[in-house]
Amino acid sequence: MKNRKTIYAIIALLFACILYIYDNYDVEEKNISFSSNFNYLPTSTTGQIIHHNYYSLSYNEKFEQAEWVAYELTLEHLSNQNFKRPYFEKDSKVKTQSANYKNYKNSGYNKGHLCPAGDRKFSKEAFNETFLTSNITPQLYEFNAGIWNRLEQKVRYWVQKYDKLYVITGGVLSKNLKTIGSEKVAVPTQFYKIILDYHQPKIKAIAFLIPHKASEKGLYNFVVTIDEIENLTGIDFFPELPDEIESKLEKSSNYTNWNFRNF
DNA sequence: CTGTCAATC
């Protein structure tokens, strides 16, 4: 009788353990794959993170531009509406004052959007919000209208396939960059873009690092690891992902899960 | 799409 009770107790205990493990496994899966309020924002090296209605950024006063701009892009955001381009304004939320657009005048560089206007065409308000000087960086025309534009279009193409993406973009702000204008807006020599597809069961990411010059090369030639961009910028991307997933994601430069079509 | 510039009020 004693033995039987012991065996029952052990069985009950095992059952409880299995339930416990199963339950936790389930919870973890849910947190990783289905949480709707996943915080995708990178860390800030400057402590000046600004949230607009339709994108966020971390402003770096020394370089007079954002070190990153981050936003969510969904299928519903894509639109064929056309809005008139407004003038660029200073970002009133930047305490240290974002650069005046006149710095770009006759500089030889264009005002390149970090959060593209084309990704915020679902409303006039969202579209206009991208025309803040905290959201631009000096770019060569041939670069901006060329390979960089191709990358932005590729992101819009991927959204149609993958439904919802997190996009993080910036110039690499390193020492001794050339500057333009009286406020000395720095001209990055490379730009990066990181895209996260936060879908179950396979979270995937891809990162691009593109030299600031015209190029006719295929975009896949510029795929790098997120770790490489972190090393260059000192920014920690996706710090809120579970460490195991983050580390695996960020050391990979495998892009076979991303459809490049003809590129 | 990505942008600039000139003309006009």
Place this chain on the structure above:
DNA sequence: GATTGACAG
């Protein structure tokens, strides 16, 4: 400075 339209990759 605001608006409109032409232009270029």
